[in-house]
Every structure is written in structure tokens, then in C-alpha cells.
Amino acid sequence: MRALKIAATGMSAQQMRVETISNNLANMSTTGYNARRAEFSDLHYQQMSRPGTVNAADGTILPTGVQLGLGVRPSAVTVHLAQGSLSATGGDLDVAIEGRGFLEVTMPSGLSAYTRDGSLKRDADGLIVTSDGFPVQPEITIPTDARSISINADGEIYAYFADVPEPELLGQLTLATFANAKGLEATGANLFLETEASGPPNVTDPGSDGTGILRQGYLEDSSVDAVREVTELIEAQRGYELNAKVITAADQMLSATTQIR
Structure with a gap:
């Protein structure tokens, strides 16, 4: 038996x-x-x-x-x-994370969630959000009269306006890293939540303290x-x-x- x-x-x-x-x-x-x-x-x-x-x-x-x-x-x-391969999309708000780190977003409940899905969008108020409409932290608003935007490897977002030769700095994206990223809780929709196992997030600028850098116009494929x-x-x-x-x-x-x- x-x-x-x-x-x-x-x-x-x-x-x-x-x-x-x-x-x-x-x-x-x-x-x-x-x-x-x-x-x-x-x-x-x-x-x-x-x-x-x-x-x-x-x-x-x-x-x-x-x-x-x-x-x-x-x-x-x-x-x-594992780092997935990067696919060129040409989108102004498509950003791939090359290296360690997660983008921080705010859930409707007020909790912070983390994602590597860089297919960002702009809502009706010009706020940068995820595909599900969750605002990216820190909150950055793109003016309606902006002709185009540029995101450099350090996460700085610049807006270009008609008849203005120099771009305007709108803000800077940050990346969160964890001592044990495998301990994050997956919630679906490409989002993760902090747990006791993952440890608290260390939020820094891209390219500093061992975090990855951002690539505008690219998305990270599945690994x-x-x-x-x-x-x-x-x-x-x-x-x-x-x-x-x-x-x-x-x-x-x-x-x-x-x-x-």
C-alpha cells in the first residue's frame, strides 16, 4: 500500500x-x-x-x-x-531595463508595485502610466504641447517643444532593486509586490548602485x-x-x- x-x-x-x-x-x-x-x-x-x-x-x-x-x-x-533580449519598437514611451531593477508604480489601493514591463503610456492628463493605467513613480506629466520626448540611459525625461531649441527636463525615472528579487510576490499584470523575503526596495537612479540603465524605444522580451x-x-x-x-x-x-x- x-x-x-x-x-x-x-x-x-x-x-x-x-x-x-x-x-x-x-x-x-x-x-x-x-x-x-x-x-x-x-x-x-x-x-x-x-x-x-x-x-x-x-x-x-x-x-x-x-x-x-x-x-x-x-x-x-x-x-x-535573466535578462531578456531587447526588441526595438521605436515608441517614445517604450523603455527597456538593461540590467537589474524594476520600475515602481502605484496601485489603486495606494500600495507600491514593481514591474519590468516598460511599455508605458500617457493618460488624458499627460501622466506617465502603465498599460493598466497605474501611475509610474515618481509621477511625471508630459505637457500637451510637447512635440516629442526623449529618455536617456539615466532615466531623465526631456520634452521638445515647437520653436524652442533646447529641451525641457520633465523629471527622472528611478529603478528599485531588492536584496532577494526572487522573494517578490507575483500578482499578475507583470507586477510584483514587496514581501518580507524580498526585503525593502532600494530606489536609485538608473546606472547607479549596480542598477541597470534604460533604453528608449525598446522593450524587454520574455526570457x-x-x-x-x-x-x-x-x-x-x-x-x-x-x-x-x-x-x-x-x-x-x-x-x-x-x-x-
Whole structure:
């Protein structure tokens, strides 16, 4: 009976791995998306004979003992932080982060969220916002009569006006970094929230304190490696099938036992 339960935990683990891979493949075209990886650890071991104990028969020390594992469990789904390739878009408000860092935005609840999706927009009041309408911090407003804007690598935003030779500085974008960026909580819509695991944000200007720089007219592609994901999908499928065969074999053994006269 123990083999049935152990194989069931293996099938459940491989199912979770397939779901993680499915999410990665579904986000192959998501701007700034980083692939996730399911991680597992073995369950508690039943100590039939503990290593290092004295053998009652002759008094010798058991070198290994008998430890029966009880299966596998999910331990984490971690984010593989990797720089995605940059695609040229030519958009004035499209900015890619080359290196570490997240743009800070304000949610309707007032909480701060963080994103690497630099496909920014301008709302009806000229405020720079995300595709979902969340204002980017610090708030920067583009005048309605601005002919064009320029964003340099340091995050400074300049506006050009007709009949004015020199551009006007509107403000500067900042980037937030975290001691443990993998500890951020993903909320969807390319947004992350600060957690106890991530630590507080360190907000600085782009290009300083190890943060990345901004590239105007570019967007960061997803870092998903399709070939690797499909390979792992095949491995997960085969792992699921092998655990299913264990259940079949255990069932046949139990069936043979019940037929003993």
C-alpha cells in the first residue's frame, strides 16, 4: 500500500511541473517575463533501522540502516532571473531595463508595485502610466504641447517643444532593486509586490548602485527558452508515466496477494 501513496505524490509533483512549464510557454510573448521553475524535496523517511545503531544480533554498528522514503513534495516555484533580449519598437514611451531593477508604480489601493514591463503610456492628463493605467513613480506629466520626448540611459525625461531649441527636463525615472528579487510576490499584470523575503526596495537612479540603465524605444522580451521548456515538458511527461506504472505494478502485486489460496 505504501508504494501506491508514494507514486501518487510523484504524479502530483510532475503535474505541478507541467503546469509551471505551461505557464512559461503561455508567457513566451509577455514583456519582461522571467521563466519559473518548480522545485521539489523528498518527504519524511520512515526509519526501519536507524544508521549507526547497534545490531542486536552481534553488537556491530549498522553502517547504513534501513530508511524508507515516503515520496516527494513541492518545495518552491522559483523565478529564473535573466535578462531578456531587447526588441526595438521605436515608441517614445517604450523603455527597456538593461540590467537589474524594476520600475515602481502605484496601485489603486495606494500600495507600491514593481514591474519590468516598460511599455508605458500617457493618460488624458499627460501622466506617465502603465498599460493598466497605474501611475509610474515618481509621477511625471508630459505637457500637451510637447512635440516629442526623449529618455536617456539615466532615466531623465526631456520634452521638445515647437520653436524652442533646447529641451525641457520633465523629471527622472528611478529603478528599485531588492536584496532577494526572487522573494517578490507575483500578482499578475507583470507586477510584483514587496514581501518580507524580498526585503525593502532600494530606489536609485538608473546606472547607479549596480542598477541597470534604460533604453528608449525598446522593450524587454520574455526570457523563456522554448527549447528547454519543451525538453522539460517531455521529462515531466515521462516521469508522470513512470509513476503511473508504479501504481499499476503495485496494484497487480496486491491483486496477486489476494488470490493466494
